[in-house]
Amino acid sequence: MDRLQHSAWQYVAETLPPEELPMLAAHALADGRDSPALRKLAGLPRRSDPVEVRELYVLALRELGIPLPDEETAGRCLLVSLAFGLAKGELSPKNVADRLSMTVAARTREETRFLSAAADYSEWIPPDELLGWENDLITAAHALAAATDLGPDVGEPGARPA
Template sequence: MGTPEVTSQPQTPVQDGLMMLGEVACRYRVGDIRPEELPMVAAEAIAAGLDTPTLCELAGWPRTAPAQDIRDAFEQALAESGIELPDPVLARRHALRRLAARLVAGDLGPTDLATGEEWWETEVETAEERAFVALIPQCTCCLEFELRLDRRSWEAALRAAALALASSAPVGPGC
């Protein structure tokens, strides 16, 4: 007897659009996406196959519309799409994973992580998150002080921790 063949179903455009909108919801929640960017996000979600009344309305708005109106419409469009706005802790953990993935992809260098961003305050839950956060210096002056003797070892450990985090299971639905 042979092993049964496992086939995965390709994602539909709507599923792709929902994944994209879930990702944007996480990024929006931590401030990585500004309100004036959301009308274009809505247009991209429609192009990906999503169709809700508020999403269509938002896609037609100018970037200069009042920020609070854009926020309200975006959050309504999420609800119409069945996507909950993630809680801040989940969104922050997701941002940490994006940071790790950017390091792995080479979009950031190890020293770029010493931005003063308060990653050490992130409520981490997994061993991979803890290992990665523990290696991020609080600022560039801390980086120089902490690493003056063994920078290569730190960079290797940081990249390994980033790869482990980026490769680990997602942190929540939609993120």
């Protein structure tokens, strides 16, 4: 999956800040993608008007024939991405809980179990219960990573596409 296709779900899931979009566009140009809006977006400074940046990003995707997923699909990609990140040891259980700020709908039993375990986090969990919560979340992450139909190439949220 190329970086622009990968970024589409991150954009809808609101895990891709607008200030990263000009550099993403520049990398896409270097990868051989090209469109008028992509060139314009790549030329913008990092601190450009977020509304203009978002409009150019969406236009560039449209010009390149890359569809934006619906919110449910983007949310599922976020869940899977977090599960893979936790299963690989690249994210901590607390990182996962902190990154689930958007409303996410689970479609499968494994997604529901992972989302439910993540939602059980509270900063007031007593220390003697914290390890149990972490183990439950890690177990749910491994189950989701093994069972998902979305695959491991959804990437890690917050990670810059290679």
